[in-house]
Amino acid sequence: MRSPFSLKQEFLKKWILGLQRCRSSKKNMSIFKRKKVIKLSADVAMASARKGTTCWSRALIADAVKEGNADKHLAEKILGPASERQPTEKVPVGAMAYNKRIRSKKILKRSSVIRRTIKCAPQAARPSSIVKTLVGKRRQILRSLIPGGEFMNGVSLIEETLDYIISLRAQVDVMRSLASASKLVNLN
Amino acid sequence: MSGRRSGSGVSSISDDQITHLVFKLQQLIPELCARRSLKASASKVLQETCDYIRNLHKEVEDLSDRLSQLLASIDTDNDQAAIVRSLLM
Numbered sequence: 434m435r436s437p438f439s440l441k442q443e444f445l446k447k448w449i450l451g452l453q454r455c456r457s458s459k460k461n462m463s464i465f466k467r468k469k470v471i472k473l474s475a476d477v478a479m480a481s482a483r484k485g486t487t488c489w490s491r492a493l494i495a496d497a498v499k500e501g502n503a504d505k506h507l508a509e510k511i512l513g514p515a516s517e518r519q520p521t522e523k524v525p526v527g528a529m530a531y532n533k534r535i536r537s538k539k540i541l542k543r544s545s546v547i548r549r550t551i552k553c554a555p556q557a558a559r560p561s562s563i564v565k566t567l568v569g570k571r572r573q574i575l576r577s578l579i580p581g582g583e584f585m586n587g588v589s590l591i592e593e594t595l596d597y598i599i600s601l602r603a604q605v606d607v608m609r610s611l612a613s614a615s616k617l618v619n620l621n
Numbered sequence: 622m623s624g625r626r627s628g629s630g631v632s633s634i635s636d637d638q639i640t641h642l643v644f645k646l647q648q649l650i651p652e653l654c655a656r657r658s659l660k661a662s663a664s665k666v667l668q669e670t671c672d673y674i675r676n677l678h679k680e681v682e683d684l685s686d687r688l689s690q691l692l693a694s695i696d697t698d699n700d701q702a703a704i705v706r707s708l709l710m
Binding site: 467471476579587591592595599612616 | 635646664667671675677682685686688690
């Protein structure tokens, strides 16, 4: 069981690193841009703290750097040089399929690449009374809330949700602590 | 990608797994924590989960806003980072 505290430390370390990578242009940044940098580096830091072990974290990072994303260059800056990135960049099962999906939806639907993404959902949910609650609108909503959710199903969807919630909570806790700490430092 | 529906053969195993996972989810969500002894219905858990995730997203947004204003005055150089780190440990 991962200790929540070490997760927070890992997140904080990566977040500060990401912020520092954007620091050179920080002096003249508008508040709007600064907020974007803070939020994006926090999200990316939380995702990379997972070290590619979860589908949502891979999808989040892949999404941040995909073609056509307005903040792509910012995300790449935060992630740092390719050599320093997580190994997930090389074999991102979910992410690779996600990127290919953008390029060619038709082929993707029929090709075996789709089967690889199903590694995120090894056993498709079989129909049962519980699983029936996982179909329909609520499942769709949940999938839309989790990065890469559209590739997940059944058991893996819930597992990813659990991990995502734990990570989000850690992220919020650290950000909140930083906000109160900054306020204290500001007052001095 | 729609779910593949194979035959209803071995549904009991997945059923237990999913029930267990849904229960774990229930324990994570503050709204439902009080009912730990009672298993909330799966659909209720899912609904609360979605709301909870949305709330967390909103908190991240708000905190990013606050931080962008607070950090306007602080230089996020190593000194400040060290202070904050020590405050958080």
